[in-house]
Amino acid sequence: xxKKLEVKPKSPSAKPKAEPRKNAPDEHQVRYAHTLxxxxxxxxxxxxxxxxxxxxxxxxxxxxxxxxxxxxxxVHINICNQQSDRIQNTFNTPEEHxxxxxxxxxxxxxxxxxxxxxxxxxxxxxxxxIWYGLAVLECLTGRTSxxxxxxxxxIRLNPGNRFQARNDSDFRNMADDPRFTELLYPExxxxx
Numbered sequence: 001x002x003k004k005l006e007v008k009p010k011s012p013s014a015k016p017k018a019e020p021r022k023n024a025p026d027e028h029q030v031r032y033a034h035t036l037x038x039x040x041x042x043x044x045x046x047x048x049x050x051x052x053x054x055x056x057x058x059x060x061x062x063x064x065x066x067x068x069x070x071x072x073x074x075v076h077i078n079i080c081n082q083q084s085d086r087i088q089n090t091f092n093t094p095e096e097h098x099x100x101x102x103x104x105x106x107x108x109x110x111x112x113x114x115x116x117x118x119x120x121x122x123x124x125x126x127x128x129x130i131w132y133g134l135a136v137l138e139c140l141t142g143r144t145s146x147x148x149x150x151x152x153x154x155i156r157l158n159p160g161n162r163f164q165a166r167n168d169s170d171f172r173n174m175a176d177d178p179r180f181t182e183l184l185y186p187e188x189x190x191x192x
Contacts (some may be wrong), residue, residue, distance in 0.1 A: 035064040040075060046076055050112060055080040071088050098133060105133075110141050128157035136170045147171075148179055155183065 008012035026032075042057035049166035054076065091097035097120055104113035114137055120130045129156035150170075155159040165171055166184050174180040 031064065032066055032069075035066050037059055038064075039069050040097065042073070046080060048109075049083070051080040051084045084104075094120060094127055094130070098130060102133060105137055105140070110137060110163075113137055114141075128161055131157065132161050132164070135165075136168070139171050139173050142173070144174055144177060145154055147174065148183060149178075151180075152183060160177065170181045 038057050038184065041060045042054045042061065043145035045051075045057065058073040058077045059082070062077075063072045064070065092101065097116065101113045101116035104110075104116065114134075117130060117134045117137060120127070121134060124130060132149045135147045135151035135154055138144070138150060151161070151165060155165075162184055171180065
């Protein structure tokens with residue numbers, strides 16, 4: 001006697017099990033790759049001395065829960081904190097802080113230079129050289145209106161800045177701008 005196999009009909013609500021796709025990365029691999037990318041970007045920022053931006057990326061790495069990267073990210077966060085503290089505490093005078101910002105501009109790190117100069121301008125708004133530095137920075141980055149505003153403030157605080165700006169090659173981008181000419185040579189516009 002042979003036993004007959006009975007096939008039970010599937011209920012209409014039962015869904016077939018999905019076959020795992022071959023060669024498809026699993027969720028952990030995708031998350032690891034994404035986290036690794038953030039970790040590597042954080043390292044590049046750390047090497048560029050952009051400590052606050054690097055720190056935020058390393059914090060995201062820690063939040064990911066991928067322990068092998070999170071442990072390394074914690075070490076790098078400590079480095080970021082130490083370097084940020086060192087930079088913030090190294091300036092004994094506003095002039096030293098300004099010189100640091102100018103050195104950043106000379107290196108082409110306009111974003112960080114702007115952060116330092118804006119910080120200085122809010123702390124010490126009466127120092128003309130800070131406004132002059134902001135005017136140069138804005139001119140170099142193509143922000144003409146902002147540059148003119150900052151230069152006007154620098155001249156208001158110290159009229160000698162007018163003569164300095166006349167010979168400053170950093171303002172060559174604005175040489176043909178009538179607003180710049182009027183700001184530097186107001187005596188020419190008195191009789192007009």
